Amino acid sequence: MSAAPVLEVDDLHVSFATRAGRVQAVRGVSLTLHAGEVLAVVGESGSGKSVTARAVTGLLPANGRVDAGSVRYRGQDLVRADERALRRVRGNGIAMVFQDPMTCLDPTMTIGAQVAEPLRVHTSLSRRAARDAAVRLLERVGIPEPAVRARQYPHQFSGGQRQRIAIAIALVCGPDVVLADEPTTALDVRVQAQVLDLLGELRRDTGTAVVLVTHDLGVVASVADRVAVMYAGRIVEIGTAREVFGHPQHPYTWGLLGSLPTADQPDGRLLAIPGSPPDMIDPPTGDAFWPRNPYAVRIDTEQAPPFFDVSPTHRAATWLLAPGAPAVEPPPAVAQRWARHAASADLPAGRPTEPVEPGGGR
C-alpha cells in the first residue's frame, strides 16, 4: 500500500504503577494502519492488546502512562497531544467500540439521541438533521424499524443489537479508524459473525480502517486483512491474514493456531498453550515466550529476538528465523498449514529460503 498510513504506532511503551511494582504492559509496539484496512490484534489475555488500543486514544487508566514511543494519527502525535485535541480526535477521527456496550450506552437516554449526540457535538447539523442521520445509521447497522426503535432505551435491545448500536455511535461522525476491543466476546457465535460481517461491510463502504482486538484467533480469519500477534507486551509476528494463518513462524503463533479447530477436526478440542503468561512486573529476559516454548534455543533465554523478514509484508521476532538457526519441524498441524499455503501460493513449503534480515516492527 503506497498512501500514507492513517495511524502509525512507533515503539510504544506503556506501564502501570501498582503496589507490587511497575507493570510493563506494552514493551515496544510498532504498527501501521492504512485506510480501509482491518488489522486484527490477537494474543492471550494480558498480552497488552487492550492497553495498546487505549493508549492510542489517550484513554489509559489513571495509574497508566506512556513511557516512550509515539502514536501518529494523520501525522499528529497523540501521545503529546493535550486532552482537548484528543477529544476532537476521539469524536471525529478515531472511535472506539468496547466489549460491553452497556458501559458506553446511557440507560436514561433514547438510542436515537445517543447516536445523534456525537453529530450535535462535532458538526453543525441541526437537531432534526442529526436525528434523521441517526435513524439512517441505525438502519445501516441492521436495527429493524429504526425510526420507532430510535425512541427506545438500551434495555429494550438484545446484546447483539446493543453492540450494533455501539458501532453506530462509533461510526456516526465517519471516523478514519475504529478501534474495536473484543466487540463480540459477550455475544453468541451467530451474532458474533453478524457483528464482524457488519464491521467488514462498513469498512468496504466507508473506507474506515478497523483495529480488531481479540483473544480469539478463530474469529479474525475471515475479516482481517492483516494480523498482529502479541505476547507479553510485544508484537511477535505480523503479516497478512493469509501469511499468519498459512505460514506462521513464531512458536507462540503455532501454539495459538494449535488451539483452533481445523477442517480435519472441526469440533477439535481446544488445546491451551501449556504454562502461563509471564509476570509483567518482571518479564523474562530474552524472548518472553521461552519458558513455554518447546523450540526455545539458548539465545532465547538471553536476548530478545529482533524482527526477521519472512516476506515484504510478513515478519516475526523469533531466533528460529536467524541465519544459521537450527532447522526445526513445526507441529504437524502447522506443517499442514505450510503445505497448504505453499500449494495455493506456489511457494516453498518450509521456512523462507531467501536471506532474512532484522527489521523494524511494522
Ligand SMILES: Nc1ncnc2c1ncn2[C@@H]1O[C@H](COP(=O)(O)OP(=O)(O)OP(=O)(O)O)[C@@H](O)[C@H]1O
Ligand atoms: N489499570 C491497570 N493497572 C495495572 N495493570 C494493568 C492495568 N490495566 C492493565 N494492566 C495489565 O497490563 C497488561 C496488559 O493488559 P491488557 O488488558 O492490555 O491485556 P489484553 O491482551 O487486552 O487482555 P484481555 O484480553 O484480558 O483484555 C496485563 O498484565 C494487565 O494486568
